[in-house]
Amino acid sequence: MARIELEQVAKSWGDVVAVEPTDLVIEDGEFVAILGPSGCGKSTTLFMLAGIYAPTGGEIRFDGHLVNRVEARDRNVGIVFQSYALYPHMTVAKNIRFPLKFKGVPADEAARRVSEAARLVHVEELLDRLPAEMSGGQQQRVALARALVKEPQLLLLDEPLSNLDATLRLTMRAEIRRLQRRLGVTTILVTHDQIEATTMADRVVCMSKGRIEQIGTADDLYQRPNKLFVASFIGAPPINLLDGRAERGTVRVGELTLPASGIEGAVVLGIRPEHLGLSAPGHGLAGRILTVEPLGRETLYEVATPLGSLRVLEAGSERRWREGDASGVTVPDEALLIFDKASERRLETASLALAEAA
Amino acid sequence: MTSQSSATSRSSAAARRQLANMALFMGPATVLLFMFFIAPVVVDVFVAFTDMGRSLRVTEFTTANFERLLTNDSRIGPTMAVTFTYVLLTLGIFNVTFGLLLALTTTALPERSGAFFRAIWLLPRMSPSVVYALLWAWVIGPTDRGLINQVAVGWLGLEPVDLLSNQPMLLIVLANGFIGASMGMIIFTSAIRAIPEHLFHAARVDGAGPLAVIWHITLPALRWPLSFITVYQTLSLLVSFEYIWLITNGGPFYDTMVFALYVYKRAFENGQYAYGAALSLILVAIGIAASLLMWRLLDMKRLLQTPKIEVQ
Numbered sequence: 182m183a184r185i186e187l188e189q190v191a192k193s194w195g196d197v198v199a200v201e202p203t204d205l206v207i208e209d210g211e212f213v214a215i216l217g218p219s220g221c222g223k224s225t226t227l228f229m230l231a232g233i234y235a236p237t238g239g240e241i242r243f244d245g246h247l248v249n250r251v252e253a254r255d256r257n258v259g260i261v262f263q264s265y266a267l268y269p270h271m272t273v274a275k276n277i278r279f280p281l282k283f284k285g286v287p288a289d290e291a292a293r294r295v296s297e298a299a300r301l302v303h304v305e306e307l308l309d310r311l312p313a314e315m316s317g318g319q320q321q322r323v324a325l326a327r328a329l330v331k332e333p334q335l336l337l338l339d340e341p342l343s344n345l346d347a348t349l350r351l352t353m354r355a356e357i358r359r360l361q362r363r364l365g366v367t368t369i370l371v372t373h374d375q376i377e378a379t380t381m382a383d384r385v386v387c388m389s390k391g392r393i394e395q396i397g398t399a400d401d402l403y404q405r406p407n408k409l410f411v412a413s414f415i416g417a418p419p420i421n422l423l424d425g426r427a428e429r430g431t432v433r434v435g436e437l438t439l440p441a442s443g444i445e446g447a448v449v450l451g452i453r454p455e456h457l458g459l460s461a462p463g464h465g466l467a468g469r470i471l472t473v474e475p476l477g478r479e480t481l482y483e484v485a486t487p488l489g490s491l492r493v494l495e496a497g498s499e500r501r502w503r504e505g506d507a508s509g510v511t512v513p514d515e516a517l518l519i520f521d522k523a524s525e526r527r528l529e530t531a532s533l534a535l536a537e538a539a
Numbered sequence: 540m541t542s543q544s545s546a547t548s549r550s551s552a553a554a555r556r557q558l559a560n561m562a563l564f565m566g567p568a569t570v571l572l573f574m575f576f577i578a579p580v581v582v583d584v585f586v587a588f589t590d591m592g593r594s595l596r597v598t599e600f601t602t603a604n605f606e607r608l609l610t611n612d613s614r615i616g617p618t619m620a621v622t623f624t625y626v627l628l629t630l631g632i633f634n635v636t637f638g639l640l641l642a643l644t645t646t647a648l649p650e651r652s653g654a655f656f657r658a659i660w661l662l663p664r665m666s667p668s669v670v671y672a673l674l675w676a677w678v679i680g681p682t683d684r685g686l687i688n689q690v691a692v693g694w695l696g697l698e699p700v701d702l703l704s705n706q707p708m709l710l711i712v713l714a715n716g717f718i719g720a721s722m723g724m725i726i727f728t729s730a731i732r733a734i735p736e737h738l739f740h741a742a743r744v745d746g747a748g749p750l751a752v753i754w755h756i757t758l759p760a761l762r763w764p765l766s767f768i769t770v771y772q773t774l775s776l777l778v779s780f781e782y783i784w785l786i787t788n789g790g791p792f793y794d795t796m797v798f799a800l801y802v803y804k805r806a807f808e809n810g811q812y813a814y815g816a817a818l819s820l821i822l823v824a825i826g827i828a829a830s831l832l833m834w835r836l837l838d839m840k841r842l843l844q845t846p847k848i849e850v851q
Contacts, residue, residue: 262737270759283748
């Protein structure tokens with residue numbers, strides 16, 4: 182188990198910058214998810230922690246020890262790859278046993294640890310199978326056993342669930358979480374799936390273009406995004422973003438002028454779809470229903486308003502509106518997020534009171 | 540009535556299409572197989588039972604060639620021994636082992652320098668046989684003008700070396716091996732490239748050093764290419780003799796006289812076409828036996844794959 186510190190860690194290939202200088206501290210036993218779109222540098226960061234890539238700048242420390250120059254094989258790290266990367270010519274037992282081969286573990290202890298790791302992830306029936314003879318979910322479990330058998334001080338998961346079907350993903354999510362709690366191993370999960378990140382991890386690190394945009398709990402990222410990117414990346418269906426201009430105590434968005442204070446210049450308003458409500462015409466913004474998407478537990482409407490087209494999420498499967506209906510759109514003013522357009526930062530001090538549209 | 544006839548015409552159209560597809564997909568392979576593999580063997584068997592000589596005239600059908608071959612040719616044993624040594628050494632040292640070594644080292648280098656070294660090892664294969672043999676003649680020249688002796692005598696002050704007279708087997712193994720290694724190199728290189736990168740990453744994280752990675756990850760993935768190169772090159776070395784013919788001409792005495800070269804000399808230099816045909820049947824038999832044996836030993840049946848496109 183280890184406390185992991187990254188100090189100004191950077192990686193570039195020639196002129197191509199994959200990870201900008203980055204600071205991050207992960208506490209002993211913590212489960213952290215690195216979340217971001219593909220190409221944001223999250224896997225590169227993971228591979229630097231594993232020792233597969235050498236950082237081009239900064240320091241990586243495990244429990245205070247600098248490991249920049251420590252080779253992958255000497256770091257005692259377990260890793261599960263997106264493709265599982267099981268050795269195709271080895272049986273499950275040999276795959277799980279492989280990391281012990283290089284640690285000088287006595288044969289009887291190795292056998293015991295292999296069966297223990299297999300039992301942990303419920304693959305003890307499959308020990309004689311080859312990887313090609315197993316389903317994706319089974320291979321994934323074996324990969325997990327192989328990563329855990331050496332009792333690593335750090336467990337790295339690189340998109341481990343993205344090749345599984347939806348039901349299995351749900352099961353594995355809970356199972357990995359349960360395992361991590363039980364073993365108490367410091368764990369870093371890399372994913373592009375926000376649900377995965379927020380359900381499994383204690384803290385989520387949101388990355389974009391090689392940079393950490395925000396670190397926080399699921400609530401922090403959703404309710405209080407620091408940056409426009411975080412607001413737009415987190416949340417499904419995505420947040421409504423509207424360009425506006427703040428001048429002399431008002432914000433102008435489209436045809437509407439709204440009173441506001443403490444801000445000046447170009448801004449972006451963010452409104453989560455579930456914070457908007459539909460009501461009879463005449464209340465709130467004048468709207469017209471463009472599309473209706475039943476999502477089962479809730480219904481997503483796209484509504485044309487004077488502010489542009491807005492996504493509105495209503496709880497319940499009952500569809501009160503049909504395409505073409507006229508409706509009002511109501512906005513509770515405390516749910517608005519305001520970002521400075523140039524810096525893309527959230528303006529925390531700004532307050533805005535949205536008047537009922539005339 | 541009409542529906543029945545249209546059904547028949549549909550099924551006959553399907554049968555026609557099946558026939559056309561068979562001709563289209565099986566035809567070229569069948570024709571080539573017959574023209575270049577089956578027909579020559581049939582002709583060879585036919586000639587072996589005649590008394591055909593330089594005049595190409597057949598005056599009688601006889602089994603005299605086979606009697607001679609079985610009872611009265613003291614060269615067969617020694618030339619077979621030379622062939623066996625030559626194939627085993629060339630295959631074992633160069634075509635498989637050195638080819639593998641080249642593939643392993645050049646794929647570990649940065650892409651550009653790896654490609655550069657592979658290109659160098661391909662050069663001998665690209666040069667015409669006669670030019671290549673002539674270069675060897677210059678390299679091994681027994682006087683102090685030969686390249687080896689320029690180094691050995693001129694720089695190192697050693698006694699002059701005469702490979703042709705003293706180490707003729709080494710000479711033909713080197714000359715053929717330098718060419719033969721590149722084939723394995725290319726096949727192994729592409730096989731190494733096809734190994735998913737994550738396997739190497741996983742092995743390194745699991746604690747494997749560079750040699751352990753080669754042993755546990757790379758070599759198992761090269762099982763089929765290694766089998767293929769072994770079988771293919773065995774057969775190819777068994778029957779090819781042009782470099783030996785050009786460089787040592789089987790000599791000195793019969794020291795490098797491989798069986799294929801012996802057959803050639805009997806048939807075309809001595810004009811005993813019929814006897815040469817009978818001798819070459821031995822090569823055909825050995826080739827078939829070796830293929831079947833290795834097919835079995837290396838379990839090459841598992842290489843067969845189901846067709847990617849199914850043609851009906």
